[in-house]
Amino acid sequence: MRGVSPVLEVPFHPDESVDLDGFSDVVAHVLGTGVTSVMFPGFASEFHKLADDERRSLRDRLLDQTRARTDVAAIVAVQDHATAVAVRRAVEAVEAGTDAINLLPPYLLGPSPAAVRAHVRAVLSAVAPAPVVLQYAPAQTGTSLDAGTIASIASDHPNLAAVKVESTPPGALIAALARTTPALPSFVGYAGLQLPDALRRGAIGVQPGCSFTELYVRFWRLWQAGDEPAALSLHQRMLPYLSYWMQSVELIVAAEKLISLRRGLIRSATCRAPAHALDDGEIQLVDAFLQEFGPELASSVA
Template structure:
């Protein structure tokens, strides 16, 4: 039985789970289970489903429900905390989905605030508060203005942290470091993680962050960096991160680009059967494919 997690337990390396499809674009449940089983062996601290890297806008409701159940059952009893993202733009639907995921036994939630048709700041705040009040498990409030077009000030986010002790904050504005410092100055008790492929991983840890939420195709590299940092081996952490940086800087040029790259790496590592991404997506070039081969060889994946 998984333990009950508090906000401060949501830390470390917490990859976003990719969504395997068959070559015809249907869900590949076998590859999904294999991917989860693989992640459970990588010594990551957690895993999150239905993030942007999970291609969540390209799933229907039936698929989401099935995947949610598979996710919780496959990782039951594993050392990972299991989180699922609530991405609905309706407050009422988001509350229902949050309660449903909690009822399945998930350890934490992630919440993408609504941005479609540009709701008012007050409406967004009420949406966040409603979901936080609907459950008592940790909720990672996601701040991704580049993807959503939605700006939230550090002071506004700090108000959420003060009001809801079970809130966690995934900050991925670009760059996130100064924003995080200002946020933590207002809410020093808050737990912060960073996504954005770990581009700012070490800077965010130095600023007071508690972990990183990258993609899932080379989680072992992030685990190694995180362990070096935990042991105070700053030079080793920086050297490894510096080796990774040119790759992720290129691939993070567009969300669809890195989603496709991550899927292709998973396929080449024989973790999933197909690297198919649902359309519209990103077509890799011959140069991209060559770089992926070099990456896998360089890091001995």
């Protein structure tokens, strides 16, 4: 689990029913960009709008396409608030063939710090030795964890393999985690807004959405090759769009789905209600993005 690890979107038909075959197409496309891991379901997957049976069916579609592959890891996310439910879902995912668990700590109704730690430890224990990525998204959840707390948990649970850092800014926590004993690797989220700084501070990759994965892969390869000026130039071109879309989760989900539709990756840009309705200016921004980056996306190869 390094480099670009996209969070998979879920296509819906215009009537808001899940497009399972469309999801399989999304998985196939993203795996074809050269990534070494993918994650589902996340905020970009509209996980909070999926029924349990839908999540299971989509998870199984993903694992059907990754289970036999040794070159890519499937990371299945667990966001359940109840510890017992989170444990059960995580164990089921591992038994189904997932390579790693992404764990979002509970946050509804303000659980105590001790309760959050107990929840995280319970899931880690239940799925050991399967690796777990701990997701830290304070802007979306309000859950606060510091590097010392996370390191303390990791010392007792070696399968805590990485942390997805979505604080703003993320750099300080990424650097602090890299200084713990043992060092804890980090992915940076939040569409990679602070990606260059995160990598300089020790991050091992980025978990963005999936509608233009190729641009993140290109950035990563340039960075790994030591061509920092070219990588920074690409990131700076992306920033005006990312900065606008990341004003809210629902906004970037809607924008990315429209990008995927325009690219022919999905058949409908439908988001399940309640959702953000892109206005004319926001649609024009998506079209400007595709006009600028379309040739690069079309010419990208794994």
